[in-house]
Amino acid sequence: MNTILSFDSGQPQTIGSQISTGAGISAYTDVVPGASQYRGGVAHSYNPAAFKDPPLVANIGQTDLSPLGGPNTQVNGLGYKDFDFSVFKSFGITERSHAEFRAEAFNLTNTPTFNLPTNTDYKDEANFGQITSTRSSARQLQFALKYYW
Amino acid sequence: MSGIPLDPLSVSYSGLALRGITLNYQTTYTEGYNGTVQYQLTQHDSVEAGYVGSQARHLEASRGQNNVTQLLPPGTPLTRTANYIPFPDFGAGMPFFGTIGNSGYNSLQTKWVHQASKGLDLLAGYTLGRAVTDAGDSLSGVGVSGYRAPGIVPISYDTGLASFNITHSFVASGTYQLPVGSEKEFLGSMNRAVE
Numbered sequence: 401m402n403t404i405l406s407f408d409s410g411q412p413q414t415i416g417s418q419i420s421t422g423a424g425i426s427a428y429t430d431v432v433p434g435a436s437q438y439r440g441g442v443a444h445s446y447n448p449a450a451f452k453d454p455p456l457v458a459n460i461g462q463t464d465l466s467p468l469g470g471p472n473t474q475v476n477g478l479g480y481k482d483f484d485f486s487v488f489k490s491f492g493i494t495e496r497s498h499a500e501f502r503a504e505a506f507n508l509t510n511t512p513t514f515n516l517p518t519n520t521d522y523k524d525e526a527n528f529g530q531i532t533s534t535r536s537s538a539r540q541l542q543f544a545l546k547y548y549w
Numbered sequence: 550m551s552g553i554p555l556d557p558l559s560v561s562y563s564g565l566a567l568r569g570i571t572l573n574y575q576t577t578y579t580e581g582y583n584g585t586v587q588y589q590l591t592q593h594d595s596v597e598a599g600y601v602g603s604q605a606r607h608l609e610a611s612r613g614q615n616n617v618t619q620l621l622p623p624g625t626p627l628t629r630t631a632n633y634i635p636f637p638d639f640g641a642g643m644p645f646f647g648t649i650g651n652s653g654y655n656s657l658q659t660k661w662v663h664q665a666s667k668g669l670d671l672l673a674g675y676t677l678g679r680a681v682t683d684a685g686d687s688l689s690g691v692g693v694s695g696y697r698a699p700g701i702v703p704i705s706y707d708t709g710l711a712s713f714n715i716t717h718s719f720v721a722s723g724t725y726q727l728p729v730g731s732e733k734e735f736l737g738s739m740n741r742a743v744e
Contacts, residue, residue: 401725409717412710423625424617424634424641425698461619468697472709476716 401487408480412473413516415451418523421467422457428469429522430454437475439529442514446475446529451522477516482536483508497549503541510539566640569614571647579605585658597660608650608684613642616700634700649704650684652711668726676718680711 417427431437435450454469486504493499513536517529585599615634617627627634627641634641656678663671683705696704 401727402723404722405720407717407719408715411712412714413712414709420623422617422623423621424627425620425701426695427697457620457622460621460625465620465698465702467620468702468706472707473714479717 402485404482404484406480406482410477410479411516413475413477413520414472415446415474415520415522417454417469418521419453419456421454421469425457425468427454427467428472429474430470431474442531444529445478445517445531446522448522448525448528478514478531480513480536481511482506482513483511497547500544500546500548502544502546504544506540506542507536508539512536512538565638566643568643569645571645573648575607575648577605577607577609577648579603593666594661594663597662599658600656601658602655603653605650605652605682607648608652608682609646609648610650610684610696610704611644611646612649612696612699612704614645615639615641615643617641617698618700620698620701650682651705651708652680652682652684654678654680668728669723670725671721671723673721674719676715678715678718680714681708682711683708 415429417429419427421427429451430453432450432452436447437450438445439447451474454467457467484504484506485508486502489501491499491501512534514531515533515535517531518533519527519530522528581601581603583599583601585597587595587597589595615636617633618635619633621627621633625631625633628637628639631637656676658674658676658678660672660674663669696707698706
């Protein structure tokens with residue numbers, strides 16, 4: 401009997417500003433203090449109320465860098481889960497040969513693991529943080545009979 | 550050929566973008582270091598804890614060229630009419646690659662190994678890690694997606710977690726030989742057809 405169990409935490413994602421805060425630059429969103437960045441669930445994993453536009457550049461050459469927004473990688477995607485399981489059974493046939501039966505399952509529990517959301521538009525409240533694809537394959541079973549001599 | 554406008558005045562040459570790469574192209578290098586301690590708990594069990602870290606320098610990063618050199622209100626025209634970029638006749642933020650990126654990785658890696666008692670082998674590992682970069686991995690398309698203002702602040706201003714960062718990682722694996730059958734604890738006398 402062989403098992404492999406894996407858990408990984410999710411990978412980081414940057415939410416960029418949806419507006420242009422200045423000419424020739426780009427910006428990350430500011431995170432709203434106190435608001436959770438997550439809503440939970442596959443359809444809405446991030447909370448749109450937790451992100452806001454950085455302030456616009458007001459004056460040419462200003463030294464206040466707040467229009468660039470806050471730090472990047474504000475959020476993490478969902479984690480990775482996988483459970484693989486297999487059973488091997490050997491049968492002696494003669495002294496010098498034996499057969500082996502193998503039953504192997506990948507992602508035995510058929511637990512999906514998701515990619516990062518593709519929609520990072522925090523102004524699109526209905527679809528923001530929507531996850532549209534998985535990064536793990538569905539449960540796979542395979543059986544084998546091997547003969548050793 | 551009539552009807553095809555060959556008048557050079559009708560060619561739009563403003564905002565032309567040139568691609569570039571740095572002349573002083575430095576070789577990327579990485580330095581890794583680790584230290585591990587291992588302790589045997591029992592005859593069958595051992596635990597291990599280690600620090601693993603690495604630093605990379607001179608990663609290739611697309612910082613662009615002809616960038617704005619100061620903050621400007623949105624909508625400010627950049628080309629031709631004003632001198633907000635070094636070469637106003639060319640496009641702003643033209644692609645330009647330099648070997649200017651840095652990255653760092655620090656991790657605590659722990660492991661528990663249980664071996665060979667009653668047919669059971671187990672291995673459990675946990676890693677707490679943090680990968681930080683201002684360049685990412687531009688070859689496999691997971692670089693930092695565009696710097697915010699590379700003409701105003703250094704690219705290290707956009708340092709963040711690497712897109713391949715995994716903070717917590719846990720893996721357990723094991724093998725168990727069922728204590729059933731010939732030469733085993735139980736049902737050792739069963740016949741071969743049953744087995």
